[in-house]
Amino acid sequence: MTWSENILHPANADASAGLLADYTPLDGLPDELLDADGQMRPVWRDLISHLARHSPEALEAQFARGASYLREAGVFYRQYGGTGQDERDWPLDPIPVLLSASEWSGIESALKQRADLLEAVLADLYGENRLTREGHLPARLIAANPEWLRPLVGVRPASGHHLHFIAFDIGRRRDGRWWVLGDRTQAPSGAGYALENRMASLHSFAGFYRSARVQRIAEFFKAFRDSLNALSGANRAGILTPGPMNDGYFEHAYIARYLGLPLLEGEDLTVSNGELMVRTISGLQPIGVLWRRMDANWADPQELEEASQIGTPGLVAALRNGQLSMVNSLGAGVLEARAFLAFLPRLSEILLGAPLAMPNVATWWCGSKAERDHVSQNAASLMIGPANAAHMTLEPDPRISLGGENRSAADQPLAEWLESSGADLVGQEVVRLSTTPVWADGRLQPRAMTLRVFLARTEDGWQAMPGGYARIAAGADPSAVSLRRGGSVADVWVASGQASVSEAVTESPPIRPYRPSAGLLPGRAADNLFWLGRYIERAEGTMRLLRAYHGRLDEMPDGTANVLTLLETIFAARDLGTGKGIPDALVEMLSAATGSAGRLRDRFSVDAWSALADLQNTVKKMRGVVQPGDDAALALGVLLRKIAGFTGLVHENMYRFSGWRFLTLGRSVERALATTRLLLDLAGPTTPEAYELCIEVADSVMTHRRRYSVHTSRASLVDLIALDPLNPRSVAFHAEEIREQISLLPGAAENRQLSPLARTALRLSTDLAVHTTDSLDPSALSVVADQITALSEQIEATYFHQI
């Protein structure tokens, strides 16, 4: 018995009826919840009765938990608009789309067949070209496809297959059948969001979800990850991302973290002796598989799009060399062109010897006369647009004629357009899709919907992700199933056919992260971690200095004026204005930190990321509002606690491997340098009135009081914050920390000989260890500051900027 067949309690039946009373599907279109007679489909019964048991207010409180999970997890998508880009909350509708087990198995097997068909077509397009030679596909259409990548023609995929991870957009039409609307073979997005959709569902339906036997989606990722690892052989697998500026970067980082695969950018990679290598802090390391989330044309500026700044020169040569598997192959995106929909039904007969198990939306290529005439005569009911574009039929496109409209009067008449540009155009049926309930204005309402179904090639063949991702139209208009037009997404629950109740209840949380794999830290990531450590520490030190200043501004006890003047000199040298409570330079420091962290998103916990985002938002709100003096001192106190929250989360939770060492090195280098400079600025023999301030800024007031009950002297000051190896604020402490971390990095010692960097670090640490409060005079402090600066440069040269 599946959960869909559970018996409905009579008491709930009334409540369910109430919930459905004003749910009216659109005329003539199928609905996922109600059948043609207005009866609820059995698969929905339990969910609807669960909903009916609660008041709208109670439901919204539950749904808020899902929404708040997404916000806290930092799930967002990036939107490009007139004013640049901004990050928006992930628009998840809480009501999932429900599919019965039998419905799903039909979808699954039909799409596996289609996946095999697409693989066979690709093998031909990049192989012997029989399909064009025999006239089954117009050669002219292929030649004009910008994703048919000529440098890849004749290159056999090392894995034996072009396609490994694909998606299909499907929708249910008036006839009640599912239809394929588009094939996604390039680098389909959304699988990571599906995981997040499911997590949000767990929160929105806490309690209920476990009793509802829903097929888990985590198994799908596990199987795919295993197959990536199997493909990579002795080498490693990684994810190739276009970088943080890409609208899919959040998802790339999320999946990399979830699967424990390194997230690589084009500049992290290099081709050496025909083999693709990652530039890591341990030198070049080979990579065997790349799961590509970058459009193929940008992957190699040497052989593909020459203007690409995000690719890896020589990548195509490495593929040609047969040592690297690409998921999916470069050039697989050729099949996304909608013109293929015109030919795939026939190609299925030719290549598979069977008709398509799931039809695709009817399409006519206008390059041949009979089809062109058909399109011309039926233009009123068709969408006419570029043959080689990959947009879904329902997305807006200025080059499209919809029902004979849309094109401006200045354009050529339709018939003429078809005649002169026929080879570049297709006509396609305008489809109307089934509706599914969404939660709007405190009740259920029908909205048009498409499913995105992901398939991965595993060692046991194609496997489909059971549900997870549907796109929902913004309003009643079914022709606008697009996030960019204000639509939303929903989780998709596929009823489990076999699972028993007990299994469903006792199963541990469905999403189990994998252990992060260590040992492949790209130099770029190390660079960003190091600088993140430095920027955060710099911001913290700056906040302390500013707080010390603003805290004294309103009091003016004896001697304060001189101290304030001293501080103002320091601030002037560091471009920190005192006219505002929160100087712009501080905001910029935090922006730089967030910038570095943003390129490392796969390496941070969600909490750490949220803490950093919160810090930056707070400082932005404070800027311009906070007044100099006490107000600023209080505000800076808040910021200091928030920054401590972030560093605490990072240092408590971050995996103790090379990445963490670079972050720690950045912090120690910055703190050692800042403290040395503080001593130079404030601990001169002529400014005893600044000694207390110096101890305060170095956050060592308590320790000083405990250790030196006497009056503060230059000697006690220098001893505590420069030389004391047990004070975690002292220069010596951090010099030793730097020495230790460097000694644990790759290449620190070979054949029992210290590397040049390790020697520099040991020298600094030893110098501080043998200094006395007398010998560490201002000129000696200057030498130490120079040593630390040189050491920082040497870290960068050794690990970040290699060939």
Add this chain to the structure above:
Amino acid sequence: MLYDVRLIISHHYPHIAVGVRQMLRLMPAARPGHQRLIAAGLTITPPPAHRGDAIDFFGNAYSSVAFDAPLEDLLFKVSARVEVTGPASAIDLSAALEDLPRELSACRDLGPASPLHFIAPTPRTPEVAEIAAYALEVTRGAGNCAEAVFALGRALHRDMRFDPEATTVDTPAAEAFRARHGVCQDFTHIMIIALRSLGIPAGYVSGVLRTQPPPGQPRLEGADAMHAWVSAWCGAAAGWIDYDPTNAVQVDAEHIFIARGRDYADVAPIRGAVRTTGEQQSTHAVDVIAVDAATRF
């Protein structure tokens, strides 16, 4: 005609270049029936750590080279002896413009010489409305494809000023056209855009020119450096016709063919990656000497 071709390209990186990796399309091609490559040598100083020779999609030979060590100077030297076999056929077999679409639709060939590759726009040869309007204007009255090619080439030569200082390798064709100036690369890209707008498949040929003209003829523009011209497909019967818009001549025995592609990017003499800071300095020298029959041996 028999020629000795010498081509020297040097790069100087004042701040040292690392990760140098390049694809070279520098060698005159062997083209049965058109051009015979009798002797060919490519020397690279310093010698690359890795070198592989292969043929690209369009049938052009290329060498790919990679250097492990940092470089300050890099020198490519090509020496080749080439025989260019005579002028194109004098019989005009080219198709009428209105017949081209039908011929192209019937074409099922995706091989390297197929005209189908040379129809769609590319990043360096996008559709440009002004160029399309110009093409329509100056080819009015052309009876067939070849006549359209010649009319267009002559018009560009008349209306555009050859100016080696006016554009760079990355100046968009539309910009060069608006200013009506440029070098062979600009002339060629503009003419390709124009021909494609008329429905004539057109490609980009890189090559070199005979340095000193035959007695009594003017020296061709662009003979001091690598040159470029247009290859236009004039129907199945006529095939490809090569035309040099910079000099307004049909390509003949003075042009030595190196590579053909859809635009400059497909045939760039040196394409690759270098990690360096600051400027790089390059020089470029071409010498194409006609070998006197008497001194051949």
